[in-house]
Amino acid sequence: MTQPPLRLGILGSGKGSNFRAIADAISAGTLNAEVALVLSDVQHAGILALAHERGYPAQFVPPGKYRSKLEPVVEAWVVDLLRGAGVELVVLAGYMRMIKAPLLEAFPNRIINIHPSLLPQFPGLDAWRQAIDSGVTESGCTVHYVDGGMDTGPIIAQRRVPVLPGDTPETLHARIQEQEHQLYPEIIQQFAEKLRVN
Numbered sequence: 541m542t543q544p545p546l547r548l549g550i551l552g553s554g555k556g557s558n559f560r561a562i563a564d565a566i567s568a569g570t571l572n573a574e575v576a577l578v579l580s581d582v583q584h585a586g587i588l589a590l591a592h593e594r595g596y597p598a599q600f601v602p603p604g605k606y607r608s609k610l611e612p613v614v615e616a617w618v619v620d621l622l623r624g625a626g627v628e629l630v631v632l633a634g635y636m637r638m639i640k641a642p643l644l645e646a647f648p649n650r651i652i653n654i655h656p657s658l659l660p661q662f663p664g665l666d667a668w669r670q671a672i673d674s675g676v677t678e679s680g681c682t683v684h685y686v687d688g689g690m691d692t693g694p695i696i697a698q699r700r701v702p703v704l705p706g707d708t709p710e711t712l713h714a715r716i717q718e719q720e721h722q723l724y725p726e727i728i729q730q731f732a733e734k735l736r737v738n
């Protein structure tokens with residue numbers, strides 16, 4: 541029997557190429573999920589434009605006065621929005637704020653993130669630049685559970701890429717993103733299978 545699609549809540553602050561890869565995998569039939577809601581803390585983010593273009597429910601959430609997190613009352617509202625949309629898995633796709641108690645407690649073990657390095661190496665901003673500056677010959681991307689720290693939650697899966705002589709932050713990031721776009725839909729599909737069995 542075909543399982544009902546896993547309902548995803550996507551949070552992003554940027555251009556949304558990972559969201560695009562997820563949406564494409566759903567359209568292609570390789571990911572048994574549906575986009576229940578897309579939220580962004582950035583009013584003119586590409587991810588919101590893309591969601592609107594494709595007809596997914598999407599909205600801007602004004603973040604409030606802090607730079608690194610949502611104001612608690614806003615985060616509580618985000619929880620209401622996600623619950624109201626029947627979200628089963630929260631997927632961070634280029635979301636640039638920390639997740640705090642209201643959201644963490646509402647979706648225990650149901651919030652995942654993708655980060656452009658082989659964690660625990662290079663958490664935080666511009667991980668591809670950190671990789672080049674440190675002289676490593678290999679980098680990659682990591683999908684992990686989200687906890688209260690900065691890119692610190694338990695690792696689910698990683699993909700490796702070489703750092704090549706002459707790489708710039710842009711060329712390395714592009715190589716990492718190719719892997720992200722394959723890995724994230726695959727891991728979400730594993731959740732779709734796992735969460736339906738339990």
Ligand code: GRF
Pocket residue numbers: 552553554555556557558559633634635654655656681717720
């Ligand atoms: C990705 O590199 C992801 O690893 C990081 O932010 C970037 C988002 O890119 N968390 P996009 O908005 O999905 O294109």
